[in-house]
Amino acid sequence: DTEVTQTPKHLVMGMTNKKSLKCEQHMGHRAMYWYKQKAKKPPELMFVYSYEKLSINESVPSRFSPECPNSSLLNLHLHALQPEDSALYLCASSQNDYQETQYFGPGTRLLVL
Amino acid sequence: DAKTTQPPSMDCAEGRAANLPCNHSTISGNEYVYWYRQIHSQGPQYIIHGLKNNETNEMASLIITEDRKSSTLILPHATLRDTAVYYCIVRPQIYGQNFVFGPGTRLSVLP
Numbered sequence: 001d002t003e004v005t006q007t008p009k010h011l012v013m014g015m016t017n018k019k020s021l022k023c024e025q026h027m028g029h030r031a032m033y034w035y036k037q038k039a040k041k042p043p044e045l046m047f048v049y050s051y052e053k054l055s056i057n058e059s060v061p062s063r064f065s066p067e068c069p070n071s072s073l074l075n076l077h078l079h080a081l082q083p084e085d086s087a088l089y090l091c092a093s094s095q096n097d098y099q100e101t102q103y104f105g106p107g108t109r110l111l112v113l
Numbered sequence: 114d115a116k117t118t119q120p121p122s123m124d125c126a127e128g129r130a131a132n133l134p135c136n137h138s139t140i141s142g143n144e145y146v147y148w149y150r151q152i153h154s155q156g157p158q159y160i161i162h163g164l165k166n167n168e169t170n171e172m173a174s175l176i177i178t179e180d181r182k183s184s185t186l187i188l189p190h191a192t193l194r195d196t197a198v199y200y201c202i203v204r205p206q207i208y209g210q211n212f213v214f215g216p217g218t219r220l221s222v223l224p
Contacts, residue, residue, distance in 0.1 A: 004156075033211070041216075042200065042214035042215060042216055042217060043157065043214050044214070045211050045212070045213075048211060056211065088154070090156050090157070092156075092157075097211070101147070101159050101162065102159070102212060103159060104149075104156035104157045104158070104159075105156050106155055106156045107154075107155070107156050109154070
């Protein structure tokens, strides 16, 4: 089983809203990732959690706040987003962050109005 | 920056082999070659990876040149469902080094 699940599938939010994206895996993976993908562009890494600790933050604005409550769950809290933050948000996981294959979820398509 | 170059687009007839090239002329000895694909609006799907030797699995074959400066992903019998963007990524065997996706190749399988 190489399934990563993400909820919700779609999200529409206003610039003053607070919302959260959720990612879950039950493969025993200890590294989890958030990527952002704009239309017709490749995915870009946002955050990496390794053993539930934030190990990489790719200079992401503070209106994006990641959280890893346990080894199976990864959240991305959203607050005061801008329309240009509209994108597909992808979660991935891997056994660890040392040369391991990453498995991606289906993504959450976010529209900020 | 991505360390690979791929043609932006390719066509392939259904039922024929699709051969997708990737150039990684600056690859280091400890860097693996990974291939992923992304069908429209879905998450990237892992296909295959390799270091030096050619690899084959149920989805595809990966041919890496002896000097490791280029590789080819082969889908032996392409179907319409193989239409997708294919990404070739090189990644070192080091903690904290992550995938950097380039623009990829948009493969269109034609009936």
